[in-house]
Amino acid sequence: MDTDPFAAQREIAAALDVAEHFDIETEWRCRVAFLAEELQRAGRKSLVLGISGGVDSLTAGRLCQLVVAGLRTQGYDARFVAMRLPYGEQRDAHDAEAAIAFIEPDQILRVDIQPAVDATLQSMIDAGASFGDAHAADLIAGNVRARQRMIVQYAAANALHGLVIGTDHAAEAVMGFFTKHGDGACDLAPLTGLTKRRVRALAEHLGAPFNLVQKIPTADLELLRPLHPDEMALGVRYDAIDDFLEGRPVGREVAERIVSVYRNTEHKRAGPRTPPSRRVSWED
């Protein structure tokens, strides 16, 4: 328990790689260079990412397309594969289509995750598993949806000699607001260290449509609360999270909530915990 939540502000911002100063030109160039270098270093040929209609995948997706187009002009064969991964009918499908139109990906793969998710949950129910009340069951099913998207993206990366892109950034990371091994799983995370307003600034800089840049963020994983805004689920506004991470003044209550959630979700940002080391010297 942190007695002074403000004392942790700098430590957390540094741990999540949030830059003190933000220069948009430097930022997007550095992230494009990162993706290009990593793809070549891995010797892989494609970048794979689910496009939801939200600003995070809009931004990361456009960066990916710019990267592969640039690599091709240098003679490196690479392409970007945008995946549409609705669970049945997606309510804001028009935004996802508008995002795809803006990104202009080399390839679009559409996969309905509903049959696989429903079959998984039904098999568990048939096996005698129970998921609690309707709300608890809906949250668990939501994580299965996020993980099914991960499965499909990794299968595509296997098939297309690719790497899976993640859209996690500092404002989600600090709150542990992602599904462990679901949307949290990826090979490259180009938005790392960005606050939500900086992601939006990047999208705007890339020329994305205003309505998509300003779209209300939603994980949209719960069937009982379709398009439920992240800020309602988090209980904190992104502006406040961003202020905290950028070292600006925030209220004590907000700082206490962020620090406490950050501490409690440490396991989501780390690898699996392992037994204490029993390493012996191999030289004896």
Ligand SMILES: Nc1ncnc2c1ncn2[C@@H]1O[C@H](COP(=O)(O)OP(=O)(O)OC[C@H]2O[C@@H]([n+]3cccc(C(=O)O)c3)[C@H](O)[C@@H]2O)[C@@H](O)[C@H]1O
């Ligand atoms: N102390 C600990 N040390 C090591 N592991 C620990 C642990 N506590 C739980 N765990 C493990 O972690 C699991 C809980 O983590 P997890 O399965 O992720 O589940 P959880 O964190 O409960 O739920 C995911 C949250 O992220 C939100 N989300 C998900 C996906 C996308 C977005 C978005 O912004 O788009 C948001 C979603 O709405 C929900 O609020 C536990 O079931 C357990 O397996």
Ligand SMILES: Nc1ncnc2c1ncn2[C@@H]1O[C@H](COP(=O)(O)OP(=O)(O)OP(=O)(O)O)[C@@H](O)[C@H]1O
């Ligand atoms: N319906 C979907 N189709 C394809 N990919 C999806 C879908 N829903 C979620 N994803 C993937 O999961 C990631 C995490 O979702 P998240 O909601 O955090 O990001 P976003 O939708 O891109 O932006 P925002 O957080 O502003 O809603 C997305 O960036 C995207 O890659």
Ligand SMILES: [Mg+2]
């Ligand atoms: Mg979203």
